[in-house]
Amino acid sequence: MEKSKEEANVFYENALKESKKQMEIIDSKIDEELARVKETINGLQEQKKAIRKIYDGASLVLGVENEFEEEVSEQN
Secondary structure, rough: OOOHHHHHHHHHHHHHHHHHHHHHHHHHHHHHHHHHHHHHHHHHHHHHHHHHHHHHHHHHHOOOOOHHHHHHHHHH
């Protein structure tokens, strides 16, 4: 009886160690993916700013309403 309890303890200690290691690996992958997504978002935001400048200039030259001016006012 004592041996089976000891074997069970060893089994659960190994399960504990292995599951902890797997969670750490998953956490690392999550961090890597979040960093990649943040980098992508930052790139897209910079592209949007550049295109917005083009749009603002074109609407000014054409003398048409800039529909995005309200967005700036609402965001501030």
